[in-house]
Amino acid sequence: MKKECVAKRFIAVCVGLSIAQATLGAEPTSKIKSYWLPLTQDELHDPANPSLKLLQNPAEALSVLPRDGSGDQVNWVQALRNGNIKPRLNIRSSTQAEVFDLDVLFRNTDEMNMVNFPHKQHTEWMICSTCHEVIFKSKAGATKFGMLDILNGEYCGRCHGAVAFPLTECNRCHNVPRTRAEIPDRAY
Amino acid sequence: MKHCTVPHRSFFIRRLPIWAILLALFTLLIPSATYAEYGDVILNKRAEKAGMRPVIFPHWFHRIRFKCNVCHTEIGFKMRASANEIRMADIVNGKFCGACHNNQIAWGPENCQLCHSGLPGLKSGIRGGDATGGPGKW
Numbered sequence: 245m246k247k248e249c250v251a252k253r254f255i256a257v258c259v260g261l262s263i264a265q266a267t268l269g270a271e272p273t274s275k276i277k278s279y280w281l282p283l284t285q286d287e288l289h290d291p292a293n294p295s296l297k298l299l300q301n302p303a304e305a306l307s308v309l310p311r312d313g314s315g316d317q318v319n320w321v322q323a324l325r326n327g328n329i330k331p332r333l334n335i336r337s338s339t340q341a342e343v344f345d346l347d348v349l350f351r352n353t354d355e356m357n358m359v360n361f362p363h364k365q366h367t368e369w370m371i372c373s374t375c376h377e378v379i380f381k382s383k384a385g386a387t388k389f390g391m392l393d394i395l396n397g398e399y400c401g402r403c404h405g406a407v408a409f410p411l412t413e414c415n416r417c418h419n420v421p422r423t424r425a426e427i428p429d430r431a432y
Numbered sequence: 433m434k435h436c437t438v439p440h441r442s443f444f445i446r447r448l449p450i451w452a453i454l455l456a457l458f459t460l461l462i463p464s465a466t467y468a469e470y471g472d473v474i475l476n477k478r479a480e481k482a483g484m485r486p487v488i489f490p491h492w493f494h495r496i497r498f499k500c501n502v503c504h505t506e507i508g509f510k511m512r513a514s515a516n517e518i519r520m521a522d523i524v525n526g527k528f529c530g531a532c533h534n535n536q537i538a539w540g541p542e543n544c545q546l547c548h549s550g551l552p553g554l555k556s557g558i559r560g561g562d563a564t565g566g567p568g569k570w
Contacts, residue, residue, distance in 0.1 A: 252452075255449060255452040256452060279470075279562075281467055286468050286469060286472075288468040288472060288474070288488055288550060288551065289488055289549050289551065290550060290551045293485065293545055295546050295549065296549060298546060300493060302490070305492070305493065305496060306492060314562050315471075315561060315562055316469060316471065316560075316561050317562075331498050331499045332497065332498050332502060333499050333501075335532060339506055341499075370499065373501075373505055374501045374504055379511075397512075403500075405564065406471060406511075406564060407470070407471040407491045410562060410564065
């Protein structure tokens with residue numbers, strides 16, 4: 245085989261591997277090393293800061309929580325439900341909250357699976373006024389938004405992709421399949 | 433230009449080495465840029481100008497102890513990095529971080545270095561982990 249050929253194939257394999265690593269590298273075990281770095285090594289905190297040793301390192305707190313394959317590798321909903329963490333609901337006693345178990349189905353998702361929005365998981369972490377009427381109107385269908393808005397950090401993207409599971413996890417939201425007949429025609 | 437054994441017509445095959453190298457370099461760059469913890473916020477609108485290190489706010493630490501609405505509804509932090517005009521005087525007066533960092537709920541604002549702990553030169557914004565640095569404008 246010619247040198248050029250070998251080089252091409254080598255490069256092709258490298259590309260394949262790096263793409264696979266970037267897209268399939270969601271296995272928690274392979275990520276632990278690169279995540280939860282000590283604060284002195286995270287390229288964010290100044291190692292010269294003498295107070296750094298007083299701060300908790302993420303690995304200490306996060307490694308004992310239920311595992312997830314994306315974001316900070318923690319399944320926060322599960323952590324809350326299991327009682328692994330007990331975050332305070334309020335600092336003012338006037339703030340009341342109750343878990344609101346209502347699913348909202350978003351049908352207008354083109355050829356993607358439909359989106360089921362569960363109020364339950366969200367109201368376990370937040371109160372109504374965190375989202376309503378600030379980000380979303382309460383009336384179903386009254387807030388018009390698309391995936392581009394979300395990718396741009398609006399609507400769901402206010403949290404998802406920043407602190408809640410990231411937008412690379414398509415199927416976690418787009419999780420209600422529709423039959424072939426229901427998929428709208430595409431104009432190519 | 434000579435080719436392997438089969439004559440390739442496709443542009444992508446003929447130009448394989450160039451685009452492949454570029455793509456390989458690009459994909460190798462992705463993980464290396466995301467060392468910070470998922471959801472870490474850098475606050476540096478005023479800190480460095482005032483001679484302090486940038487502030488690093490770790491979302492992970494706080495969400496273990498408080499639900500989202502405490503900061504984002506009760507205290508009123510907008511869910512947009514850099515959208516909150518936070519001044520040290522406000523914190524000392526019990527607003528923003530000072531709603532808890534008052535030596536009652538959490539340690540007080542006199543512990544400068546615990547918050548002002550970032551590397552000099554960091555830009556304000558959300559950083560970190562898997563896909564935080566997506567195409568959005570957090």
